[in-house]
Amino acid sequence: MVQNTLQFGGSVIDEPYVHLTNFLEICDTFKIQGVSDDAIHLRLFPFSLRDKAKAWLTNLPAGSIITWDDLAKAFLTKYFPPSKSMKLRADITTFSQGEQEMFYEAWERYKDLLRRCPHHQLPDGLVVQTFYYGLSHSNRTMLDAAAGGNLLRKSSEDGYELIEEMATSSYHPQSERSAARKSIGIHQVDAFTSVAAQLQVMNKRIEELSVDHSAMRVQEVWF
Known part of the structure; x- marks a missing residue:
């Protein structure tokens, strides 16, 4: 048993x-x-x-x-001999998004590489930077827009969190994605997904700012 x-x-x-x-x-x-x-x-x-x-x-x-x-x-x-470690580190540092790979798929594949080699010894900032530069131009632009500027100007922790948010927002089951691609094509789907994910993150930021603003007004009234 x-x-x-x-x-x-x-x-x-x-x-x-x-x-x-x-x-x-x-x-x-x-x-x-x-x-x-x-x-x-x-x-x-x-x-x-x-x-x-x-x-x-x-x-x-x-x-x-x-x-x-x-x-x-x-x-x-x-x-896990040294040769295997070197191969996995190389897979991480040379990461590149596939031509037809969605943003969230690329992020999950990248995290899987990190998980398989937890002793990669790459600083957190380099982990985020490597993924960023491995993305397609359109996805880097999407991340920069959501970050309100160049993503790499953020701290490694904030950059990682934003990527995670964008990946979660852009996730669509395989069946839904396949059906959509048949009707309007892969490039249009990718563009729609990028915009939708960006809008969701921006809406979240606006809600957070609204809460902060309300709190400040309460303080003005009482103090």
């Missing part, structure tokens, strides 16, 4: 960091009185592996693994 619970989907070799993250999330859902988290992790981790990965763990020299950190490091060294 434990084995079925811990053998989540995905390839251990392809995404070792994701495997560890999922494993720890599952382990965090239960505690055993008098048993440390380290002991639980060490005892259950073999059940999360299968095939060659499980054989690798079984064949480790006796006494080479004492703590959970030892096991996690050995696992990542085996399945």
Whole structure:
């Protein structure tokens, strides 16, 4: 029963960091009185592996693994060698939006690259900048308009938040997008999506300003 619970989907070799993250999330859902988290992790981790990965763990020299950190490091060294890290970092730094890729699709794909390589060591500002320059001209213009100027003049945190807002606002299910493209064409759909997303963000900004203005008027009355 434990084995079925811990053998989540995905390839251990392809995404070792994701495997560890999922494993720890599952382990965090239960505690055993008098048993440390380290002991639980060490005892259950073999059940999360299968095939060659499980054989690798079984064949480790006796006494080479004492703590959970030892096991996690050995696992990542085996399945996340430097060459793989370099490849994933290159995928991040050379990111480019696909010709027919919607804005929210590009953002989700970019975040997935970051998730698969959490040790990319790129500063937050460079993460936002890389995504921005990887976008099409029309989408960069859309972001700049929503930012009230060049997006990169904002702080990395504000820039990331705005991109997230725009991606959420421009999201449309695949079925809806396909139907719309058949009737009016891909370029018109992309333009409409960009404008709609921009208007939603601008409306949100106006509402926030209205609330702030109302608060100031109340202060004037009472003080």
